[in-house]
């Protein structure tokens with residue numbers, strides 16, 4: 001699966017831009033502020049209906065416009081698909097696949113599964129647990145069809161339970177209903193995450209070895225914590241913690257508190273790794289997900305968006321990363337300020353196109 005045509009209207013400085021990318025490697029070159037990241041943002045919008053730089057829509061819509069639009073044509077199993085995302089300044093918009101309105105972005109995500117690596121991606125390791133849960137859930141969502149429904153039911157029950165906890169006298173029979181609903185979905189979510197994690201961890205370790213992180217023989221280990229005490233059934237824990245939960249006004253444990261941790265020897269990996277090593281570790285996590293997804297759905301495959309691939313990486317590690325991206329046989333968009341930064345980093349037979357961005361205009365360059 002790959003995008004064969006992209007058209008962007010009124011997104012940041014991309015007033016009207018289009019390109020016909022390579023099904024494999026696409027190198028997007030341009031000076032600071034030319035519009036490279038905005039192009040990646042447009043592709044991300046097409047796959048998720050969201051920006052990765054702003055939770056608000058106003059900053060991404062071109063100044064003076066009231067909406068931005070991204071169209072994409074993609075080939076999946078030889079069949080063409082047309083995707084369209086329009087976002088308006090008031091928070092609304094339209095999502096379409098083959099001309100048909102989509103009620104949720106989930107169908108975009110299954111049609112165009114995007115993986116993102118930016119210079120800020122180290123925050124996956126250094127920040128709070130939410131992005132790590134989202135990371136693992138991206139993987140589970142793409143391989144377990146029941147996950148999304150289960151997660152939505154859990155979220156809805158959690159909202160109801162928290163509402164009950166916050167507002168006045170608790171009706172025990174109602175609480176029982178929400179506890180049962182939460183527990184049923186929590187166990188299922190946890191099972192799906194656990195089995196996904198058991199497949200993911202060895203692939204991450206393999207990639208970390210290939211990335212030559214320089215751990216000097218120390219063992220890198222990944223662990224998943226489910227978000228509640230593993231020794232007690234979740235339903236019993238919910239019953240036991242009612243008083244504490246109502247004092248705080250929310251449910252303190254559950255799969256919404258799950259986390260992923262990476263350790264080197266006994267230490268949290270973040271405390272031991274340089275910024276460049278952290279970037280490589282994040283790349284290993286994302287590439288591992290893409291590998292599992294490719295093995296699960298070879299016809300779909302991920303689209304990788306790598307903003308400023310060279311940032312923080314020396315030539316040797318850039319080369320290893322480029323080779324691993326090519327080995328995935330998926331479509332890749334990488335941005336770079338100067339062309340010579342990635343010269344020699346790609347395998348010589350890698351299929352690739354280069355584009356130059358200037359003041360929001362995108363032009364294809366002659367084949368490298």
Ligand SMILES: Nc1ncnc2c1ncn2[C@@H]1O[C@H](COP(=O)(O)OP(=O)(O)OP(=O)(O)O)[C@@H](O)[C@H]1O
Pocket residue numbers: 011012013014030031032033034035036037038039058059060061062063337
């Ligand atoms: N809402 C907007 N309307 C118009 N222009 C915008 C808007 N938001 C940002 N811009 C401009 O769009 C341009 C493109 O920004 P972008 O982040 O894509 O650049 P870039 O090529 O990735 O740069 P760098 O290499 O510095 O990261 C910038 O000049 C920015 O000032």
